[in-house]
Amino acid sequence: MxxxxxxxxxxxxxxxxxxxxxxxxxxxxxxxxxxxxxxxxxxxxxxxxxxxxxxxxxxxxxxxxxxxxxxxxxxxxxxxxxxxxxxxxxxxxxxxxxxxxxxxxxxxxxxxxxxxxxxxxxxxxxxxxxxxxxxxxxxxxxxxxxxxxxxxxxxxxxxxxxxxxxxxxxxxxxxxxxxxxxIKESYDPTASKNIDFWGIVTISIAMFCLTFALMKSNEKGWASSFILSFFAVSAIALILFVIIELKVKEPMVPLSLFKSLPFTNGSITLFYSDLA
Structure with missing residues (x-):
């Protein structure tokens, strides 16, 4: 090009x-x-x-x-x-x-x-x-x-x-x-076409509960049972996501990626920019 x-x-x-x-x-x-x-x-x-x-x-x-x-x-x-x-x-x-x-x-x-x-x-x-x-x-x-x-x-x-x-x-x-x-089409050559359904479900629940709790924390109070419940569900869903990704044959997010410092830093930056 x-x-x-x-x-x-x-x-x-x-x-x-x-x-x-x-x-x-x-x-x-x-x-x-x-x-x-x-x-x-x-x-x-x-x-x-x-x-x-x-x-x-x-x-x-x-x-x-x-x-x-x-x-x-x-x-x-x-x-x-x-x-x-x-x-x-x-x-x-x-x-x-x-x-x-x-x-x-x-x-x-x-x-x-x-x-x-x-x-x-x-x-x-x-x-x-x-x-x-x-x-x-x-x-x-x-x-x-x-x-x-x-x-x-x-x-x-x-x-x-x-x-x-x-x-x-x-x-x-x-x-x-x-x-x-x-622009030409591009793929990840290592990614299969199989969809990690339970990985999608658990990470989506985790992100929804975490983001919603952060949005409502000032209104409801950080220590309120309402907010703590959402944080708890988010933590449980995230733990389930990690377990699923470790066990599934073709994970949605290969956890070995987090051994790469640039990938980890980029992921954290994107996460915080989305919450900002």
């Missing part, structure tokens, strides 16, 4: 990645406007943010594994398509319930886009340039998270809160076209 194609391919992936990561924070500044529009309370409107983050956290590991098995390009495009459509649906929502449902769909799509973007990018460049790509990735991650409130504030001030969702549509369309044209 020549340099021109590498740059265009990387730009396509960054567009999708930036868009998905931006939506974790861009909505925050518009919540008062949404609260006024839907005539509701901040407790209820906060689920516009929580639904997105919760869905992303639950699907994150599964999305990464499925892309390795069935094709990163295919699932990246599917994620961007779903993200773009759900952005449109969020923008035209006339009820809070519908908006929360479509934000959940956005969060599911974001899990695929965010997790696949990095391995898809590393396939574009030779190994000697991957450290540079990792550095650029960190820069774009920070920029997306930091610029969300500013972009949300500007859009809300000069336009309508719905426009924070509509701006994703042209970005998503450009990303889809460039990805289809310039």
């Amino acid at each position: 020549n340099k021109k194609y590498q740059i265009i391919s990387f730009a396509a992936i960054i567009l999708g990645f930036f868009m998905a990561l931006l939506d974790t924070t861009v909505v925050n500044i518009t919540l008062p406007k949404m609260t006024e529009y839907f005539n509701t309370t901040m407790n209820h409107i906060s689920w516009v943010v929580n639904a997105y983050n919760l869905a992303t956290a639950v699907i994150l590991v599964t999305a990464s594994r499925l892309s390795d098995q069935f094709g990163r390009k295919k699932l990246f495009i599917a994620g961007v398509v779903l993200f773009t459509i759900s952005s449109l649906l969020c923008g035209i929502s006339n009820s809070l319930q519908a908006l929360i449902i479509f934000r959940t769909l956005q969060g599911i799509a974001a899990a695929f886009v965010v997790t696949i973007a990095m391995p898809l990018s590393t396939e574009i460049f030779p190994p000697e340039k991957r450290r540079t790509i990792m550095a650029l990735w960190g820069a774009f991650s920070g920029l997306a998270a930091a610029s969300g409130p500013s972009i949300g504030g500007i859009v809300t001030q000069f336009f309508n809160w719905r426009c924070i969702f509509f701006i994703n549509i042209p970005i998503g369309c450009i990303c889809i076209i460039l990805t289809m044209k310039f």
